[in-house]
Amino acid sequence: MNKKKKVTVLIADDQTLFREGIKDVLNGEKWIEVVGEAADGLEAVAKAKKLKPDVVLMDIKLPKMDGINATRQIRQTCPEVNVLMLSSFEDEAHVLDAIQAGANGYLSKMLPAAELVNSIKTFTSEGLMIPQQLMGKLLHGLRKMGNNGMPSQATLTKTEIKVMDFLGKGLSNKELAKELNCSVKTIKNHLNSAFHKLGVSSRTEAVVKAIEKGLISSEGTIVPDDHDGE
Numbered sequence: 001m002n003k004k005k006k007v008t009v010l011i012a013d014d015q016t017l018f019r020e021g022i023k024d025v026l027n028g029e030k031w032i033e034v035v036g037e038a039a040d041g042l043e044a045v046a047k048a049k050k051l052k053p054d055v056v057l058m059d060i061k062l063p064k065m066d067g068i069n070a071t072r073q074i075r076q077t078c079p080e081v082n083v084l085m086l087s088s089f090e091d092e093a094h095v096l097d098a099i100q101a102g103a104n105g106y107l108s109k110m111l112p113a114a115e116l117v118n119s120i121k122t123f124t125s126e127g128l129m130i131p132q133q134l135m136g137k138l139l140h141g142l143r144k145m146g147n148n149g150m151p152s153q154a155t156l157t158k159t160e161i162k163v164m165d166f167l168g169k170g171l172s173n174k175e176l177a178k179e180l181n182c183s184v185k186t187i188k189n190h191l192n193s194a195f196h197k198l199g200v201s202s203r204t205e206a207v208v209k210a211i212e213k214g215l216i217s218s219e220g221t222i223v224p225d226d227h228d229g230e
Contacts, residue, residue, distance in 0.1 A: 006030075006031055006032060006033040007031060007032050007033070007054045007055060007120065008033050008034075008035045008051070008052075008053040008054045008055070009026055009032060009033070009034050009035065009053055009054065009055050009056075009057060009120070010034075010035060010036045010037070010038065010044070010047055010048060010051060010053040010055070010056045010057070011023060011026075011034060011036075011037050011038070011056075011057050012037075012038040012039075012041070012043075012044035012056055012057065012058045012059060012062065012067065012070065013037075013038075013039075013057075013059040013062075013086075014039050014040060014059065014061070014062055014063055015059075016039070018109075019037050019039075022057065022086075022116075023037065025113045025116065025117065026117070026120075029117055031121075032117075032120065035051050035053050036051050036053065039062075039063075040062050040063045040064040040065065041062040041063070041064050041065025041066055041067060041069060041070035042064045042065050042070075043064075044056065044058065044062070044065075044067075044070045044074070045065070045070050045073045045074055045077075048074045048078055048081050049074075049077060049078055052078060052080065052081060053081060054081070054082060055081075055082050055083075055084055055120060056071075056074060056081060056082070056083045056084070057084055057086045058070060058071055058083050058084065058085050058086065058103070059085075059086060059087055059109075060085060060087040060094055060098070061087075061088075067085065067087070067098075068094075068097050068098060068101045069101070071083045071085070071098065071101040071102055071103050072101040072102060074102075075101065075102030075103075075202075076102070082104045083102065083103045083104055084103065084104060084105045084106070084107055084119075084120070085098045085103045085105065085106040085107065086107050086108075086109055086116075087106070087107075087108070087109060088108070088109045088110070099204055099205060099208065100205065102202055102204075103204070104204060105119070107119055155197075156194055156197055156198075156210075156215060157193075159180070159190060160190050160193060160194040160197070161210075161215050161216065162180065163176060163180070163187065163190045163191065163194060164194060164206060164207065164210040164215060164216050165210075165216045165217075166179055166180075167191075167203055167206065167207055168207045168210065168211070168216050173187050173188065173191075191203075191206075194206060194210075198210065198213075
């Protein structure tokens with residue numbers, strides 16, 4: 001994302017007071033602009049398509065359409081729009097469902113206002129760090145899925161592992177191409193191959209799965225923006 005322009009945010013939550021509180025906090029930052037609010041999942045999807053915000057702060061428990069399904073629709077129809085879950089649920093099932101739906105990150109509603117602002121700032125510059133306690137739950141969920149009859153995937157090549165490692169550090173496709181001295185098209189080919197072997201469909205899932213399989217280290221890992229970075 002362009003750091004020189006304001007980061008546009010859509011807030012999706014069914015509690016009016018909570019939305020207004022978050023809006024006041026974010027609008028107090030010169031580099032953030034809240035461009036819309038949504039009180040239910042259907043409205044969140046419609047406004048995301050219309051407004052194309054940089055970030056949607058999405059609650060999970062929403063009327064008409066829950067935040068998981070709303071996130072899935074937004075990420076499928078507007079892949080350039082990033083979704084950060086902002087929820088009171090911190091259990092393994094909700095975290096796993098959110099990431100599999102395409103959420104770019106998962107934050108607790110219990111976060112102090114300053115930490116929420118810092119999380120958005122970190123995300124817009126290099127990606128979003130998933131809190132360690134939530135990463136643990138995410139990995140545990142993936143392990144359970146792997147133990148429930150999921151077919152074992154082919155081994156990644158050394159180059160694909162290297163790509164996953166750089167991806168986990170928040171590098172874009174262009175930056176990956178520069179690091180590996182190849183074209184962006186070649187990087188995309190490596191990513192597509194790795195995604196297929198890992199059984200995932202997004203950069204976020206790929207990094208988490210690579211950590212779970214012990215292919216890359218979780219230390220210093222950033223959950224990547226699912227843009228191409230071009």
